[in-house]
Amino acid sequence: MSLNKHKIIPLIESYYHTFTPLERTIADFFIHNTEEQDFSSKNISGLLYVSEASLSRFAQKCGFHGYREFIYEYKQSLTPGPEENIPNFEVSEFNTYQELLNKSNALLDKAQIARITNLLVSKPRVYVYGRGSSGLVAQEMKLRFMR
Incomplete structure (x- = not known):
């Protein structure tokens, strides 16, 4: 599994609800850590009081596939990319949007999207309802389905 930079934290967050309390301790460490250190399984297991198998x-x-692959990707996410000449406020705004995009992308379930698409295509009619602003969205959806 090869991830782009900064995608590993949203990935961990997307699985967070499935973790056991012990795994949440590990997740919290990696989510909140911001500095480079010795990430060997022996060191981290001693630091978090968990087993290497955990x-x-x-x-x-x-x-x-395993902890080594995870740590390789995690270390990649810690190394900063090349600095761009963008004003400070724009950088923070860009980073916020980038983080939202990364989280959204990590949460996408492509198999579920394929199932929904197949359901929509296989039906002779699809009814979309909404009220208020949801009604406007429903009208927009109707127009897109008609195309």
């Missing part, structure tokens, strides 16, 4: 299971639950 670290491996955590990494697998996040979709990686």
Whole structure:
């Protein structure tokens, strides 16, 4: 599994609700850590008072083959990219939007989207209802389906 920079934190957050309390402790560490350090399984397991096997299971639950692959991607997310000449307020705004996009992308379930698409295509009629602003969205959806 190869991720772009800064996608690993949203990925961990997207699986957070499925974690056991022990795995949440591990997740919290990686979510809130901001500095480079010794991420060997021996060091982190000693630091968090968990077993090395728990670290491996955590990494697998996040979709990686093992802890080494997870740590490789995690270290990549810690290294800053090249600085751009953008004013400070624009950088923070850009980073906020980028984080939202990364979280949204990590939450996408492509299999579910494919199932919904197949359901919509297989039906002769699809009714969309809404009231108020949802009604406007329903009208827009109707127009898009008609195209």
